[in-house]
Amino acid sequence: MPRDRRDYFYKKAQKEGYRSRAAYKLKQISERFNLINKGSIVVDLGAAPGGWCQVAQELSGGKVVGVDILPIKEIEGVEIIKGDIRLDSTVEKIRELIKKEGADVVLCDAAPNLSGNWSYDHARSIDLASSALECAKKILKPGGGFAVKVFQGDMFPAFMNKVRGRFKKVQAFSPQASRKQSAEIYVIGNHLINDAVKLGREYTVTIEDIGADGDGIAKINDLVVFVKRATKGETLKIRIREIKTKFAFGEVIP
Numbered sequence: 001m002p003r004d005r006r007d008y009f010y011k012k013a014q015k016e017g018y019r020s021r022a023a024y025k026l027k028q029i030s031e032r033f034n035l036i037n038k039g040s041i042v043v044d045l046g047a048a049p050g051g052w053c054q055v056a057q058e059l060s061g062g063k064v065v066g067v068d069i070l071p072i073k074e075i076e077g078v079e080i081i082k083g084d085i086r087l088d089s090t091v092e093k094i095r096e097l098i099k100k101e102g103a104d105v106v107l108c109d110a111a112p113n114l115s116g117n118w119s120y121d122h123a124r125s126i127d128l129a130s131s132a133l134e135c136a137k138k139i140l141k142p143g144g145g146f147a148v149k150v151f152q153g154d155m156f157p158a159f160m161n162k163v164r165g166r167f168k169k170v171q172a173f174s175p176q177a178s179r180k181q182s183a184e185i186y187v188i189g190n191h192l193i194n195d196a197v198k199l200g201r202e203y204t205v206t207i208e209d210i211g212a213d214g215d216g217i218a219k220i221n222d223l224v225v226f227v228k229r230a231t232k233g234e235t236l237k238i239r240i241r242e243i244k245t246k247f248a249f250g251e252v253i254p
């Protein structure tokens with residue numbers, strides 16, 4: 001980014017009370033991809049000093065969790081976890097905060113300390129982005145959204161494919177507030193695909209209840225599956241015939 005544009009976002013952030021220029025990148029990403037809505041539960045990985053957390057809190061007004069290895073000074077309405085996003089113990093702490101409900105959006109602007117060795121820095125950036133993707137898969141609600149920063153390089157196409165495997169729509173985006181010559185790019189995934197069940201696969205289930213419209217209700221990996229012509233308490237073999245965001249339909253195998 002030319003110096004005058006960098007100064008522009010820097011001064012704007014200072015004037016408007018944001019902790020980083022990066023705040024404007026999240027504003028642009030969220031607006032363009034309709035990522036954060038009122039009431040969204042947002043988890044921000046690699047969040048220090050907190051510019052993205054401020055924007056996420058403004059846009060959602062709901063629960064926002066910021067995570068970083070570095071300390072983050074208190075932000076009203078934001079819960080902070082100090083931890084390494086590559087560790088399972090950190091993901092567990094996030095889970096405890098958002099409980100079973102899950103997150104609507106996982107963001108990751110984490111960046112390694114740059115060494116100046118391009119392929120090394122690229123590999124470390126891909127490693128962080130992959131940790132963010134694994135975390136997103138564990139904590140996002142089905143249908144949830146994801147945005148992650150990556151430094152471009154030869155491992156980028158393989159990373160894009162990994163994200164494509166789990167979200168309905170995946171795009172790469174370079175916000176205006178990013179430096180022009182910067183190799184950073186954001187990968188945005190909209191609508192996490194539910195993989196609790198597989199289409200066409202057979203399962204043995206027990207009908208736990210009967211829904212308002214008379215369908216049997218079973219659960220597979222916490223996902224509600226509606227089964228026609230089933231009675232409460234019976235155990236049957238079903239095949240998954242349709243998967244929606246928060247539930248699925250199964251048919252009895254005679």
Ligand SMILES: C[S@@+](CC[C@H](N)C(=O)[O-])C[C@H]1O[C@@H](n2cnc3c(N)ncnc32)[C@H](O)[C@@H]1O
Binds near residue numbers: 046050067068085113
């Ligand atoms: C560019 S800054 C994030 C700026 C932030 N989005 C904002 O608007 O204020 C990148 C952050 O990633 C953090 N980071 C790098 N590796 C990390 C890791 N393994 N776990 C947690 N945070 C990490 C760094 O400490 C740094 O604070």
